[in-house]
Amino acid sequence: MFFHVLLLFLLHGFGGELRGASSLGINYGQIGDDLPSPDKVLDMLMALKITKVRIYDTNQQILSAFANSDVEIIVTVENEMLGELMDPQQALQWVATQIKPYVPATRVTGIAIGNEVFTDDDLTLMETLVPAMLSIHTALSQLGLDTIKVSTPSSLAVLQESYPPSAGSFKPEITGIMSQFLQFLNTTNAPFWINAYPYFAYKDNPNNIPLEYVIFNPNPGMIDPYTNLHYDNMLYAQADAVLFAMAKLGFGGIEVRVSETGWPSKGDPNEVGASLENAANYNRNLLRRQMANEGTPLRPNLRLEVYLFALFNENMKPGPTSERNYGLYQPDGTMAYNVGLSSFKGTSFSPSSSSISLTSKATREMKGSTIGYCRSLVYLMFVYLITSRVFTRRLS
Numbered sequence: 384m385f386f387h388v389l390l391l392f393l394l395h396g397f398g399g400e401l402r403g404a405s406s407l408g409i410n411y412g413q414i415g416d417d418l419p420s421p422d423k424v425l426d427m428l429m430a431l432k433i434t435k436v437r438i439y440d441t442n443q444q445i446l447s448a449f450a451n452s453d454v455e456i457i458v459t460v461e462n463e464m465l466g467e468l469m470d471p472q473q474a475l476q477w478v479a480t481q482i483k484p485y486v487p488a489t490r491v492t493g494i495a496i497g498n499e500v501f502t503d504d505d506l507t508l509m510e511t512l513v514p515a516m517l518s519i520h521t522a523l524s525q526l527g528l529d530t531i532k533v534s535t536p537s538s539l540a541v542l543q544e545s546y547p548p549s550a551g552s553f554k555p556e557i558t559g560i561m562s563q564f565l566q567f568l569n570t571t572n573a574p575f576w577i578n579a580y581p582y583f584a585y586k587d588n589p590n591n592i593p594l595e596y597v598i599f600n601p602n603p604g605m606i607d608p609y610t611n612l613h614y615d616n617m618l619y620a621q622a623d624a625v626l627f628a629m630a631k632l633g634f635g636g637i638e639v640r641v642s643e644t645g646w647p648s649k650g651d652p653n654e655v656g657a658s659l660e661n662a663a664n665y666n667r668n669l670l671r672r673q674m675a676n677e678g679t680p681l682r683p684n685l686r687l688e689v690y691l692f693a694l695f696n697e698n699m700k701p702g703p704t705s706e707r708n709y710g711l712y713q714p715d716g717t718m719a720y721n722v723g724l725s726s727f728k729g730t731s732f733s734p735s736s737s738s739i740s741l742t743s744k745a746t747r748e749m750k751g752s753t754i755g756y757c758r759s760l761v762y763l764m765f766v767y768l769i770t771s772r773v774f775t776r777r778l779s
């Protein structure tokens with residue numbers, strides 16, 4: 384009875400959030416020699432109620448292992464293959480062998496054509512992007528698979544300006560091909576995928592950029608002087624900057640989705656901000672926003688779809704220490720830090736204390752508020768419901 388009264392209260396108070404709560408997306412990178420097998424990873428994703436995953440290739444073991452599960456998967460055509468797949472025959476062959484055998488049992492929902500092609504050191508790669516996308520899209524149509532969306536994740540470095548968001552514009556040297564790319568997205572109703580890391584902006588300029596703004600902690604935020612929109616975090620500002628940049632090329636109607644974002648839990652001494660605490664705060668706060676189905680200030684009613692980077696720490700990634708430490712999880716399935724993702728008991732990957740920690744943190748934040756205990760309790764129940772009940776319902 385007590386539970387039902389609370390439930391009613393919650394549904395009333397948080398109705399929008401509860402009704403449409405969508406799953407969190409996560410990037411499942413595999414550059415490690417100690418990662419669990421795909422079927423173990425699937426168990427882990429199920430326990431965490433994560434049903435959206437992106438991989439960086441078309442790993443056949445993963446596609447097989449994820450068959451008949453609820454997991455939606457975005458696969459990637461590696462950059463090295465774009466040149467070859469410009470050829471329609473090759474593209475048809477590729478879709479027929481790499482994708483077709485696995486669907487519909489495996490829910491492939493998207494194909495990323497390369498990764499960060501617009502900012503790749505190989506300048507000829509960019510020329511192959513749109514032709515390869517067209518060939519793959521045509522091949523999908525021919526094989527009856529054109530519900531699979533084709534796009535490419537771009538680095539935020541495609542932008543010349545990103546601040547304030549209304550000043551968002553693409554680098555002049557890429558606008559020609561960018562326009563062709565946007566034309567393709569607009570025609571096929573596919574999203575623009577952005578890999579956005581506020582961490583990089585903070586690391587490069589920690590004295591001028593407030594940490595709280597970057598990691599979604601309470602802060603005064605900023606107001607875009609041209610739109611008067613208020614931004615309380617950098618990720619939403621970056622997403623809106625992309626929207627403005629597209630609108631300036633005549634494509635204001637394309638959806639922006641965050642194909643990667645994350646925060647390293649460890650870094651080299653010169654990687655300012657890379658820490659366990661900041662990583663936990665960034666991902667936890669973002670997760671909470673995701674649970675609330677938030678849009679950006681420019682598109683408040685359209686949930687900003689986000690894929691976290693990454694599922695695992697990947698010990699074989701080259702580069703600075705941070706590169707190997709973006710994972711929410713260690714390869715053995717234990718949490719790298721507590722991000723507040725819930726799970727059910729009874730699996731080997733069950734991080735049973737995780738939702739408790741999010742709850743107690745939320746409760747702490749509520750202290751001192753005028754509403755006090757009651758609101759804390761509601762919040763606690765909200766978190767509990769969000770992390771267990773809602774997802775159960777969605778899966779049943």
Ligand SMILES: *[C@@H]1O[C@H](CO)[C@@H](O)[C@H](O)[C@H]1NC(C)=O
Binds near residue numbers: 569633
């Ligand atoms: C984008 O697509 C919409 C809907 O199909 C269409 O009305 C619009 O003209 C397209 N925009 C451009 C610039 O092609």
